[in-house]
Amino acid sequence: MRWKGLIEQYGEFLPLTNETPLLSLNEGNTPLIELKTLSDEWGIELYAKVEGANPTGSFKDRGMVLAVAKAIEDGSTTVICASTGNTSASAAAYAARAGIKCIVVIPEGKIAQGKLAQAVMYGAEIISIDGNFDEALEIVRELSKTESMTLVNSVNPYRLEGQKTAAFEVIEGLGEAPDVLAIPVGNAGNISAYWKGFKEYSQREHSSLPRMFGFEASGAAALVHNRVFPQPETIATAIRIGNPASWDYAVDALKESNGHIDEVTDEEILDAYRLLAKKEGIFAEPASCASIAGVKKSLDKGVLEKGTKVVAVLTGNGLKDPVTAMEYSPVQPVKLPNDKEKVKDYIKGTIGV
Numbered sequence: 001m002r003w004k005g006l007i008e009q010y011g012e013f014l015p016l017t018n019e020t021p022l023l024s025l026n027e028g029n030t031p032l033i034e035l036k037t038l039s040d041e042w043g044i045e046l047y048a049k050v051e052g053a054n055p056t057g058s059f060k061d062r063g064m065v066l067a068v069a070k071a072i073e074d075g076s077t078t079v080i081c082a083s084t085g086n087t088s089a090s091a092a093a094y095a096a097r098a099g100i101k102c103i104v105v106i107p108e109g110k111i112a113q114g115k116l117a118q119a120v121m122y123g124a125e126i127i128s129i130d131g132n133f134d135e136a137l138e139i140v141r142e143l144s145k146t147e148s149m150t151l152v153n154s155v156n157p158y159r160l161e162g163q164k165t166a167a168f169e170v171i172e173g174l175g176e177a178p179d180v181l182a183i184p185v186g187n188a189g190n191i192s193a194y195w196k197g198f199k200e201y202s203q204r205e206h207s208s209l210p211r212m213f214g215f216e217a218s219g220a221a222a223l224v225h226n227r228v229f230p231q232p233e234t235i236a237t238a239i240r241i242g243n244p245a246s247w248d249y250a251v252d253a254l255k256e257s258n259g260h261i262d263e264v265t266d267e268e269i270l271d272a273y274r275l276l277a278k279k280e281g282i283f284a285e286p287a288s289c290a291s292i293a294g295v296k297k298s299l300d301k302g303v304l305e306k307g308t309k310v311v312a313v314l315t316g317n318g319l320k321d322p323v324t325a326m327e328y329s330p331v332q333p334v335k336l337p338n339d340k341e342k343v344k345d346y347i348k349g350t351i352g353v
Ligand code: F0G
Pocket: 058, 060, 082, 083, 084, 085, 086, 087, 088, 154, 184, 185, 186, 187, 188, 189, 190, 191, 238, 239, 285, 287, 288, 315, 316
């Protein structure tokens, strides 16, 4: 059967009514890929849930399809969100698909080029503020209370409802839940959504439950240190968030699952970013790689045992942020004349084929 997207695929798990439009960009059904090289090197069974394969290149599409569908069901004609980039790209796409207006508020200079390009192309109204994501979220939360606009950040409960479907796919892909689900944490919506998904699936299908391992960037590690970071800073701009909106849900997920929360430095994130692309052929955006960096750190610390079955969530596509890739990639194009012999000499002499 042709995949028709999450609302049709997982409708029985979602808060739908007869009036909910069957909005879809065929989101979901993303690859679960075994990371063979890293598994061998690290002595674990490691898989990646490649959420960058969603229609706008991030996991946000899972929640956004439902949030926008429910907004339409409720008669809304405008959606609004704050974003570090991916939420705005996704909101803009689904609003375009549904024929409604989308307004996005972003932190000036701190969103990756590809994400901004998406919002522009999908026709969103873009407001850039001289402030961070947490401040942008505060503004849109307030505005959505008084103005006739639907807030589609993950404080909108339909976002987490949609995002929980990723947990279903992980179980269906593996045939069981993994021992550990490793995931980057920013606003803490996704870790909360996965946990909800695992619990609901387990109630219905008697599947086991994983331990939830969340990883924040060191410069934005509110949950790890149990305090707000008023000036969050990290190269992984997607998770440059100092006061996570789903803080309490995430703490519950960690407690209930006997989980683990830790921080990873920008250097660890960049190492994982390069490693994943080079050793596994998977190009994920920097924030996504906090999950892989976190797995490595947990192994080094002994928090994660050898032989464990781990699924690391890769939340967004590497193509979203070409500037970081080019800046931190060791390989840069070599310029040669337009001359076959010179190209051949280089390939034989320097590359050594
Ligand atoms: N990874 C990526 C690529 C993200 O874009 C985000 C969040 C996260 C991880 C963290 O997920 O917030 O549910 O804990 N991006 C949001 C945005 C904040 O505006 O696109 P979370």
